[in-house]
Amino acid sequence: MLSGDLMPSAAAKTPASPAPAKRGLLELRCVSKVFRNSPTAAIQCIDLCCQPGEFVVVVGPSGCGKSTLLNIAAGLIAADNGGAWIDGRKIELPGPDRAMVFQEHGLFPWLTAEENIEFGLKMKGMPRAERADRVQRALRMVHLPDAGRKLVHELSGGMRQRVAIARALVMDPDVLLMDEPFSSLDAQTRTLLHEQLQEIWLANSKTVLFVTHSVGEAVRLADRVVIMHANPGRIRREVPVKIPHPRDFDSPDISEVVGVIRTEIEDEVNRIHAETAEQVSHA
Ligand SMILES: Nc1ncnc2c1ncn2[C@@H]1O[C@H](COP(=O)(O)OP(=O)(O)O)[C@@H](O)[C@H]1O
Ligand SMILES: [Mg+2]
Structure with a gap:
């Protein structure tokens, strides 16, 4: 018979339970999509990982594939290659773990x-x-x-x-997918909604993947801004926004990051124009 000293105690038998894993890990791995009758891929091999509770904003010129990316994460359209996963589960269809907010309220x-x-x-x-x-x-x-x-x-x-x-x-839901939800609103209402969304996100710690063409909006809200490259849609650059939340939207720190991202987008727009001009001259 084991002596009292050798007898494992109840506490020793029960290993310390690990902290529950946070939900809402969204992973896009080499996601590509070519629409029928289109000469170039709408998006091409995009890798993007949003950590649980992270607020990621995708910006880029019109037509660079932002909505396509979001729709694949929503399960509304299927990728041709690669795929999207939420907490390790492959996304095939819309599901209760994700909710989408569009520009049109619907x-x-x-x-x-x-x-x-x-x-x-x-x-x-x-x-x-x-x-x-x-x-x-x-x-x-x-x-x-x-x-x-x-x-x-x-x-x-x-x-x-x-x-x-x-x-x-x-x-x-674990993940909120937002496709230009404030684009049709006036500037004052948009600012109010930025404040409220910031507050909601801080209170609920949802993962948010948010698409906008407004750089100011992106920097106000994001932990990380993903800048897209167009034709084909790819990630051009990622910029972390290391400004603590809740943010003062008038802070010069915000203006500084906005400047960096605007310059990057202007370069992208100039690249597209130069490419288009070259194609026209060869036609
Ligand atoms: N359902 C569709 N059928 C054909 N082409 C599409 C479809 N949806 C998007 N596209 C094309 O894919 C590209 C990316 O579109 P989209 O993702 O809507 O861009 P963004 O949201 O950045 O403006 C564009 O060239 C667009 O015309
Ligand atoms: Mg769009």
């Missing part, structure tokens, strides 16, 4: 704000009381606690986008 106009937000939860079969609670929390998160009963046409553009964000957040 709300159902015949439903109220809260019915729109509730829609996905209802589809999931969540009981009414829990749904109501989650919808109210989501409305508070986007600073619209009193707008739940309003129909879509009774909301301003900024309010509609906030409802669209609440609709995405209410599903509690």
